[in-house]
Amino acid sequence: MARSLLVTGAAGFIGANFVHYWRRKYPDDCIVALDALTYAGNRANLAGLEGSAGFHFVQANICDNPRVLAILQEHRVDTLVHFAAESHVDRSITAPDAFIETNVVGTHSLLQAAREYWLGGAEPPPHRFHHVSTDEVYGSLAPEDPGFHEAQQYQPNSPYSASKAASDHLVRAYHHTYGLQVTTSNCSNNYGPYHFPEKLIPLCLTNILRGLPLPVYGDGSNIRDWLYVEDHCRGIELVLQDGVVGETYNIGGNNEWRNLAIVELLCDELDRRFRAESALGERFPQAPAASGGSARDLIRFVEDRAGHDWRYAIDANKITRELGYSPVETFETGIRRTIDWYLANENWWRPLLHR
Template identity: 80%
Template sequence: MPRSLLVTGGAGFIGANFLHYWRRRYPEDALVVLDALTYAGNRANLAALEGQARFHFVHGTICDQPLVESLLREHRVDTLVHFAAESHVDRSISGPDAFIETNVIGTHSLLKAARAVWLDGPGGAEHRFHHVSTDEVYGSLAPDAPGFHEAQQYQPNSPYSASKAASDHLVRAYHHTYGLQVTTSNCSNNYGPWHFPEKLIPLCLTNVLRGRPLPVYGDGSNIRDWLYVEDHCRGIELVLHGGAVGESYNIGGNNEWHNLAIVELLCDQLDRRFAADATLAERFPDAPAAQGASARSLIHFVADRAGHDWRYAIDASRITAELGYVPQETFETGIARTIDWFLGNEPWWRPLLST
């Protein structure tokens, strides 16, 4: 039986990857996208889907409850996958208001709309509200601590993570109070195609290609658990199909790296690409490798940001045991695919760079 999905934030990085993944897997399902097209929302991410049957893009905000209700009714939506969020920690430090507006008030608006249509409307239709969250709600891990698990106490340390924690609690509350059929997933750091170039991996890739400095916070010792975005989409798919209503699932890559090691790996990988392909020096003449230098020469240490969590790591044993989740990409294959994509899609990322 085909589904009808409403995907919020579908023009963003993870949302767009989810839509492409879902269309390949379930071509008969209807896909309705709601996106406000703020700075990180890019309709070009969905170019290959535009114009297809059973694909509808709507430019609007998740804070518009009447709009969301109309979409749920008009398209007979039975599954809402909620990606829409302000997500960059640095931006949350300099301007937290937008994070409260989108991540807290916007999520509550979606929940109210879902309740009005799915619970208070006629028929009590079968439905699922899936909320996409982050491992940052758990706080920071000590060097030898086990990875975050689903029963972990929330200890958010930035306005971003605090706003996501609040939205997680609202989703849980709407299940326990009103009976809304919800699931939540908390993921580790994603990387891959269509990644907006303010985040670490795409920032480094595009800066190396342009010969720009590679800013590394502090001494680069902060640790993150990296997850290829398609593996994240695969995890959400498993939760939608088999996840227990009212429960949360951690989705991780079992792949911890120091930030400096990630930057150095990207530098070395790009240097090797330039050595193997002379046309890259012609296309990207400002890259160090095009001038006989190492990309590592661009590494530049900067003052650490406020409230910088030292380590994140996900314990994904629950989703593995209950739903059979196993990442299909190793970090080596995922990084190779990501570099290939950015080298082959300069017309996508070049207009997104401010300088």
């Protein structure tokens, strides 16, 4: 039977990838894509979907409870997938208020609307509120620590991660207090198409192509577990299909890299592309490789971020064991796909550099 999904943050990086993925897999489902279109929301991320049968875009803020409730009622939504969030740690350090408003108040507003719509009658219909969170709620790991697991104590260290931790707790509370049918997933760092170019991988890609410095915090030794965004979408799909209501599932890439090693990999891969494809030098004459140089010369070490967590890593054994999840992309194949996409979609990322 066809579903009716409300996807919040649908014009953002992961949300847009999820919408495209779900549309390919389940073309008969109704998708309502909701986004406030703040700086990181880009309606162009949904190109090719608007105007198609069963797809609806709504520009609205998740804090607008009456509007969300009306959307749930109008489209008879049975599945809400909640991506909408402020997510850039640096921004949370300099301007935390927006993170509290969107990530905490906004999530609570959605939960209120979902409770009123799904639990307001005598016989609640089958439904699912899936909340997308982050591994950053667990804090930081030492070099030899095992990866974060679902029963890990929360120890958020930035206003961003603290706001996401609060939203996780609210989702859990609405399940245990009111019976709302919820699931939560905590993922590691995503990368891939439609990634807003303030984050590490797209920032480095676009800066190399423009011959601009590549800022690396501290000595670049911080470690992250990287997950190709489509693999994240596959994990959420499994949770929606077969996940146990009330449970949390960690989705990771089993793929830890130091930040500096990531930057060097991107430099070397783009240098190789320029050597193999002369047309790239004509398209991007400011890139070092266009004149025989090396992108590594652009690397600049900058003052470390305040409260910078040293290492994140996900233990994904639960979702693998219970739902059969495993990433399809290796980091090498995922990075190649990502570079291919950015080289082919200059018209997408160029305008975003001025936001």
